[in-house]
Amino acid sequence: MTKSRAKVLADEIGSWHLDVSIDVVVSAFLSLFQTLTGKRPQYKVDGGSNVENLSLQNIQARIRMVLAFMLASLLPWVHGKPGFYLVLGSSNVDEGLRGYLTKYDCSSADINPIGSISKQDLRAFLRWAAIHLGYPSLKDIEAAPPTAELEPQRSNYSQLDEVDMGMTYEELSVYGRLRKIFRCGPVSMFQWLNRIGQTGGSRMLSHPNLCYRWGAKLTPSQVAEKVKYFFKYYSINRHKMTVLTPSYHAESYSPEDNRFDLRQFLYNARWPYQFRKIDELVSELDVKDYAANDTMAATSHGVSGMGVAAAGSGNPKAGF
Template sequence: MGIILMARFPTDSKEFAKRIFYTVFMGSENSSKDTKKRAKDLADEIGSWHLDVSIDGVVSALLTLFQTLTGKRPRYKVDGGSNIENLGLQNIQARIRMVLAFMLASLLPWVHNKPGFYLVLGSSNVDEGLRGYLTKYDCSSADINPIGSISKQDLRAFLRWAAVHLGYSSLAEIEAAPPTAELEPIRSNYSQLDEVDMGMTYEELSVYGRLRKIFRCGPVSMFKNLCYRWGSRLSPLEVADKVKHFFKYYSINRHKMTVMTPSYHAESYSPEDNRFDLRQFLYNSRWPYQFSKIDELVKELDGEVAFGETSDQDRSRANGVGMGVVAAGSGDPKSGL
């Protein structure tokens, strides 16, 4: 790894990183100055060969081509466009970044008179995959994804730890920043945020993932488990709405898991269907039987706390151990089967 010129070995980690590791900030008109600065600060601390490029010209060229073909030009939602237009404009930016990353990986060695090519590293985490909060063939598509099977909660904990113990102080600022894709225009009264877009928090996604994969829960059994887990603070109807919302998007986006980039396997609820989750990828996203059964249970439990824990118990289970009715107080995935 790395070309040794005239027996000159790297003298420190930064010099080594400079030889083998390229980082690229592929910004657009929707990217904030703060995000750009954080990327540069981290690259300087690591020692990577850092590039800064704007993708606006490529986006504009594609939109002009589309307008020539169709006579229409899509607009963002904040500018009066529809949800379809808004999503399409975001996907264009995301996919351009994937194409640019692979182009740089194949041609940068040639630019610097080196043989071979570089591997592209992906950057989507397990919770984004579970929810499908990523564009198919965007910057989640890569040769390998070091964090593809790590939960957002664990990633944030690692960033906090690394900022202190590894000396990468910029990671503390990165961890503290609200997660955002920055694919929509920033306005004085609007700023795109991941958890708002998804309609659920990353903490909730970790719970859904463990129930779905480890405890093999479908909509009904997940509803029962979460009435137990969240019963002290949410009504059965509120739990039902959250479960339905998750399974709707889980099923709609399940097809994306068939092309997930291979990743380091660090989380037991990885949704990647090539190796770790062999469930089907086509579902009826309306879940008619399961959702109607949940509605029946909500009526039976109307005004009651079904299996409610106390608030102290609820907090004590924040680490995912003891997921509810099927496996109450047990960390054994086979418990209750």
């Protein structure tokens, strides 16, 4: 579990570690809400709606933020030291792009050392640091399935980030680079991922694997749905970027709204023009694929095409 892995890492680093349960604080908020409204929200695994489930997760996330700032201001006093501590944020690029974070939770801090780095790059760093920096517990942290751990675990259910988001961190890493470095909107991103309508695609050396696989293994309509899904949630949650903690600027794909990625934060999440254009491109590609398959079928039966059979052979269909 995350709790035990955090303790092991703290011991390796030599930091002072606290294990704090916030259950009693969460219960106090829920009791207050029940007193005010006569209702008590339930988790999804207990029969609650998505609205109830999300609100219960947000309560926990925001309590963590308040507690972190309280500890930062009072722990020096507890230890008889002057001043105060800084709170470090822990959200990354992919969570910011997808909006997979609560406004004013652990994404809110004094500074975020990893806020401009993608999950994929962070995992690569953890693998390197486990060996070269002498913190072997980082290997277990990197290998653990990413989870917010804000929902109760059941024998048949465990909360996982990528299931919640409806996309993988690998996909988000590609989206983020195309969106920022290559200035892609919905239409141009779809074209990149299908290897059409763009030149210089081979120059995307930082992430050729997924980008090139998509056009070969997914149909145009499947790629279109992925692009639409990303931009839907990107636009719905873009407002969260306006209040995120300033990040250490490390990568050119950083979506940090404070300094390096100044964009509007109110979008039409339906993207009517862009999504309609993508649908048109999908239709064009489907027609081309149908025509290409039809031509291949005809060629394979020897009824068209130069050199179907060698001239001069005994085949009456031979010719040029």
